Amino acid sequence: MTLNILENDMNKPSGSSAVNTLPKVTRKVSVAIIGAGTAGQNAFQQASKIHDDIVIINDGFWTTTCIAVGCMPSKLLIAAADRAHEANNSAEFGIHATVQIDGKQVMQRVRDERSHFASYIKKQVDSWPDHKKIAGRARINEQGLIEVNNELIEASKIIVATGSSPSIPDSWADKLGDTMLTSDSVFELTDLPKSMAVIGTGAIGLELAQAFTRLGVEVTVFNRAKRVAGLKDDDINNKAIDCLSHELTMHLGSTINDVGSQANADGKRSSGFIDYEDSAGESQQWQGEYVLVATGRRNNIKQLGIENLEVELDDKNRPKNLSKKTGQIGDLEVYIVGDANANLPLLHVASDEGYSAGSMVCENEKAAYIRPPATPFSIVFCSPQIVNVGMSLPEIQQDPSLEYVIGRVSFDNQGRSRVMGVNCGLLHIYGCKKTDRILGASMVGPDAEYIGHILATAITNDLSVKDMLDTPFYHPTILEGLRTALRDVQYKMEIPYQSHDTQQDSF
Known part of the structure; x- marks a missing residue:
């Protein structure tokens, strides 16, 4: 791709200003990978099996x-929070304790364990040849060259x-x-x-809000819609709100008009504030130490200069003409993978x-095929957990x-x-009457991550x-609750208009 751009410029008349100002290439490579996260590292390792003239650039x-x-x-924080919650909420079992957090x-354990996990990645990266790694922010210029630090790199194939x-x-x-604060x-x-x-x-937002609440932080949650975890089944959404409201203070259906900070009386630091309208339309203000903005993530692609490789983005920075089978953009030698393509921002998908x-890029057609999850599947690790399958x-509908x-089962009285x-x-399981197959499911409840996997x-x-x-x-x-819901699916397929007890299992 980049070679074609350069060749077109070189074919212009000798008096052309384009030729006179053509930048000097400092390195030519077969493959350049921009970004060294999960997707970039996997791309580098695989491409390195065939190409020696390869470079990976990371900011x-x-x-x-x-x-x-x-x-x-986040799971490290949740683990600490769950320990505190169980200790603080065991009175019904006759266990009385006073917890000191x-x-x-x-927070030190969160960072220490994070460093432990990161050490395995660091060991892998350190094993790569130094001349194939560049630390710096890459930008693709109008000639299709990659600018990074003091280098201009010409790449035959680019993986973003x-x-x-x-x-x-x-x-x-x-x-x-x-x-x-953000999740970063x-x-x-x-x-x-x-x-x-x-x-x-x-x-x-849900995972961190609940974790900090369980660790003794006074947390208030705001959301414009009266929904949590993107749930699309109204009954499951309402139940999730009901379950989570036992712990969380949530202002759902609220509109934030302004945010800001103001100096505290001690002059040492500022506190944050949020001006908002509650669900009843009343003006309110929240004040506190920090505001954690958990309004989603966006792909890091806008400032890269990707448009200079003839890659078009839509209004949400998602690449157009992207092959979901390979990550390739049309017939260009450009591949956009992982969170950068804003398709499914999940680690196993990025990998x-x-x-x-x-x-x-190694022309290994057999392995060059993205295997998207055969079944959409998401988990929110709050308590109770939320799953969609x-x-x-x-x-x-x-x-x-x-x-x-x-098929339905309540866990409120499940054994x-x-x-x-x-x-x-x-738990709701959506069953197809014609095929006797499961179309999907939505759940809030205990052990949802395992029921979801099944x-x-x-x-x-x-x-x-x-x-x-x-x-x-x-x-x-x-897991007996899953059987109860499946039995309800089976019963309704046979007698769809009669009620059926799905409240509890046999004891």
């Missing part, structure tokens, strides 16, 4: 979003794996100043704050896309050819859930509801 930490600011530190130790970063509404960073900065806190607002009820792109209810039923004191939840396996392997019910369900387990 910032040489590890992954998951390890540095995503999955791992050392905020500095909590620049990841994502928090999406922050315009002017909020300036207005909030050092009172603003929150784990750098050296101690637990006294108070915090969390804006956004997606996976990041597969990076592997595929690295294989593609397969088709959503609106997707099913929009397809007139699908005659469906909804093992009640024994463990985690009995708040609801349902995803069933959908992926085309198991019938009968196949599922033929498998053993051990008593007493929370």
Whole structure:
């Protein structure tokens, strides 16, 4: 791709200013990879099997979003929060305890364990030849050359794996100043704050809001819609709000009019504030120590100069004409993978896309095929957990050819859930009457991550509801709730208009 651009410029008349100002190339490579996260690292390792003249360019930490600011530190914080919550909420079992939370130790362990996970990535990166690694911010210029530090690199093939970063509404960073936190900065806190607002009820917002609440921080959650975790099944959404409201103070359906910071009386630091209208339209103000902005993430591609490689972006910075099978842009020798393409920003997807792109540039057609998750599957690791598998209810309802039923089970009185004191939840399984197959499911409840995996396996392997019910369900387990919902699906397929008790299992 870049060679074609340069050749076109070289063919211009000798008096052309384009020729006179043509930049001098300092390095030519077969493959340049921009970004060294999960997708970039996998692309580099795969492409290196064939090409020796390869370079990987990275701005910032040489590890992954998951390890540095995503999955791992958030789960470390949740693990500490769960320990505190169980100790503080065991009176019903006759266990009485007074918990002392050392905020500095909590946050130090998060960073220490994060460094432990990162050390494995560092060891791998350190094994790569130094001349193939460039630390710096890359930009693609009008000639299709990669500018980085003092180098101009001409690459025959380019893999873009620049990841994502928090999406922050315009002017909020300036207005909030050092009172603003994002998922990229929150784990750098050296101690637990006294108070915090969390804006956004997606996976990041819910997980961090609940974790900090359980660790003794006074947390208030704001969201424009009366929804959490992007749930599209109204009954599951309402149940999730009900379960989470036992712990979280949430202002759902609120409109934020302004944010800012103001100096405290002690003059040592500022506090943040949020001016908002509540769901009833009343003007309110929140004040506290920090404002955690969890309003999603956007791909890091806008400032790269990708348009100079004839790559077009839509209004949400998503590349047009992107092959979801290979990550390639049309017939250009440009591949955009991982969070950078804004397709499915998940680690296992980024890993597969990076592997595929690295294989593609090696002309390894067999391995150069992205294997997208056969079944859509998402988990929010709050408590109770929230899971979506397969088709959503609106997707099913929009397809007139699908005659469906909804199998239901409440976990409010499910045997093992009640024994463990985690009995708040609801599972819906969407079954197809014509095929006896599971179309999808949505759930809030205990052990949802495991129930979700079982349902995803069933959908992926085309198991019938009968196949599922033929498998053993051990008593007493929370997984018995899955059997109850499957039985309800089966019953409604046969007698769809009669009520059926889905409240509890046999004891």
